[in-house]
Amino acid sequence: MPGKRSYGEGCPIAHSLDLVGERWALLVVRELRLGARRYSDLQEALPAIAPTVLSQRLKDLEAVGVLRRRELEPPAAGRVYELTEWGAELEPVFRALARWGARSPVVPLSGQVSADSVMLGLRTFFAPPEGHEPWSARYDVLLGRERYRIGVERGRLAHLARGRDPEGADVVVRTTKETWRRVLAREEPVAGAVAAGRLEVEGDPGLLERLVAAAAPPPSAG
Amino acid sequence: MPGKRSYGEGCPIAHSLDLVGERWALLVVRELRLGARRYSDLQEALPAIAPTVLSQRLKDLEAVGVLRRRELEPPAAGRVYELTEWGAELEPVFRALARWGARSPVVPLSGQVSADSVMLGLRTFFAPPEGHEPWSARYDVLLGRERYRIGVERGRLAHLARGRDPEGADVVVRTTKETWRRVLAREEPVAGAVAAGRLEVEGDPGLLERLVAAAAPPPSAG
DNA sequence: CCGGATCCTTATAGATACTG
DNA sequence: CAGTATCTATAAGGATCCGG
Numbered sequence: 041m042p043g044k045r046s047y048g049e050g051c052p053i054a055h056s057l058d059l060v061g062e063r064w065a066l067l068v069v070r071e072l073r074l075g076a077r078r079y080s081d082l083q084e085a086l087p088a089i090a091p092t093v094l095s096q097r098l099k100d101l102e103a104v105g106v107l108r109r110r111e112l113e114p115p116a117a118g119r120v121y122e123l124t125e126w127g128a129e130l131e132p133v134f135r136a137l138a139r140w141g142a143r144s145p146v147v148p149l150s151g152q153v154s155a156d157s158v159m160l161g162l163r164t165f166f167a168p169p170e171g172h173e174p175w176s177a178r179y180d181v182l183l184g185r186e187r188y189r190i191g192v193e194r195g196r197l198a199h200l201a202r203g204r205d206p207e208g209a210d211v212v213v214r215t216t217k218e219t220w221r222r223v224l225a226r227e228e229p230v231a232g233a234v235a236a237g238r239l240e241v242e243g244d245p246g247l248l249e250r251l252v253a254a255a256a257p258p259p260s261a262g
Numbered sequence: 263m264p265g266k267r268s269y270g271e272g273c274p275i276a277h278s279l280d281l282v283g284e285r286w287a288l289l290v291v292r293e294l295r296l297g298a299r300r301y302s303d304l305q306e307a308l309p310a311i312a313p314t315v316l317s318q319r320l321k322d323l324e325a326v327g328v329l330r331r332r333e334l335e336p337p338a339a340g341r342v343y344e345l346t347e348w349g350a351e352l353e354p355v356f357r358a359l360a361r362w363g364a365r366s367p368v369v370p371l372s373g374q375v376s377a378d379s380v381m382l383g384l385r386t387f388f389a390p391p392e393g394h395e396p397w398s399a400r401y402d403v404l405l406g407r408e409r410y411r412i413g414v415e416r417g418r419l420a421h422l423a424r425g426r427d428p429e430g431a432d433v434v435v436r437t438t439k440e441t442w443r444r445v446l447a448r449e450e451p452v453a454g455a456v457a458a459g460r461l462e463v464e465g466d467p468g469l470l471e472r473l474v475a476a477a478a479p480p481p482s483a484g
Numbered sequence: 485c486c487g488g489a490t491c492c493t494t495a496t497a498g499a500t501a502c503t504g
Numbered sequence: 505c506a507g508t509a510t511c512t513a514t515a516a517g518g519a520t521c522c523g524g
Binding site for chain 2: 047048049050051052053054055056057059061062063066067070088104105125126129130132133134135136137138139140141142143144145146147150151152153154157161164257261
Binding site: 267300301302305313314316317339340341 | 505506507508509516517
């Protein structure tokens with residue numbers, strides 16, 4: 041393990057940083073939050089990472105048990121990386137980091153974002169507004185060629201995954217990742233995006249409004 | 263700003279990592295969680311950090327608004343570093359990292375820990391067990407020469423700071439940071455430490471038991 | 485085409501010494 | 505006390521190449 045550089049402390053925070061605190065490590069993990077990915081998927085999602093660094097991080101993260109490698113069955117050859125159960129428990133860390141970063145007074149937080157990241161923002165910030173009654177619904181969200189399904193059960197975000205809901209959804213949304221990001225960030229109302237022809241809804245628009253209302257990011261600290 | 267290396271993404275997680283993801287940055291912030299510290303305090307708390315790196319991190323973290331420098335008033339010359347309000351909002355990040363790291367199946371999590379870190383573990387893991395009725399109490403904890411005060415109000419951890427409670431406490435605990443760590447980690451019961459002469463309690467021992475019971479760390483994932 | 489490994493360059497961290 | 509200067513050791517960045 042060449043990444044043997046350690047903080048050498050008994051503190052659990054320092055220990056976590058020993059495991060996932062190196063450059064790129066958490067972003068690699070982030071890319072696996074919605075499921076297994078192959079090496080080339082990761083390269084595409086993180087265009088700025090050097091292949092040597094990606095290889096090294098994958099080895100390190102596998103060695104400490106955050107992710108595992110899995111060979112695909114013959115029909116679809118290749119190998120993928122996926123989070124272990126313990127790796128998936130980094131979710132609260134992502135939540136906390138994203139909430140803090142979203143409140144950053146430093147910069148307008150611009151730059152490119154993947155479709156996965158936009159959808160994950162929904163998971164990160166999902167917190168049903170108080171005083172609203174819980175609802176349940178299944179959503180299909182189509183961002184360009186990417187498809188996602190969302191399940192809300194009794195006001196809680198029950199699942200969020202790539203792919204369409206095999207059993208059909210109550211609401212189908214068709215838009216781009218940019219518009220969807222703007223809608224979730226409350227930079228544009230759903231109705232406005234629909235009126236502008238940038239977003240199509242099939243099913244009850246009220247259910248979509250509820251979803252968007254529940255996913256509002258926190259205000260900036262600046 | 264020489265630390266201009268950025269992930270260049272619009273994702274709030276990547277943005278957070280741009281701000282506090284560099285080596286040592288979060289550990290420097292951790293050392294300020296209980297209040298202002300001078301440069302030499304930080305060096306003592308983080309013996310492995312090079313002075314050049316410490317200087318650089320302090321500059322970077324000040325530049326982005328996580329901490330500020332403050333000159334002390336004439337009687338006690340010198341300068342200190344302290345978290346800004348926004349920097350203090352990293353608390354949930356520490357909480358999540360500490361909880362995840364505490365469940366690490368990788369290593370027994372050994373090494374040296376500062377008194378501050380042990381006390382912060384209490385804040386990190388404080389979560390009153392369900393079914394217990396809320397209580398209120400003020401504690402003074404003396405670990406060697408370090409003194410801390412803890413306030414629990416109606417079952418919630420209302421404050422945790424360096425120094426003694428100027429108005430007196432309901433319970434005074436006198437021990438070492440090692441024993442206190444073991445007691446909080448439930449590696450040793452309070453009564454056992456008292457019987458072994460490693461821990462002294464003034465006041466109601468039941469109040470101390472409640473505090474310790476509320477601060478249990480999560481079990482390992484291994 | 486996928487999944488990396490190699491090679492070389494540049495940036496950052498580590499270690500030690502020293503100064504306003 | 506609060507850092508800076510200097511030097512070395514690692515790790516990251518970037519381009520290219522290779523085997524299955």
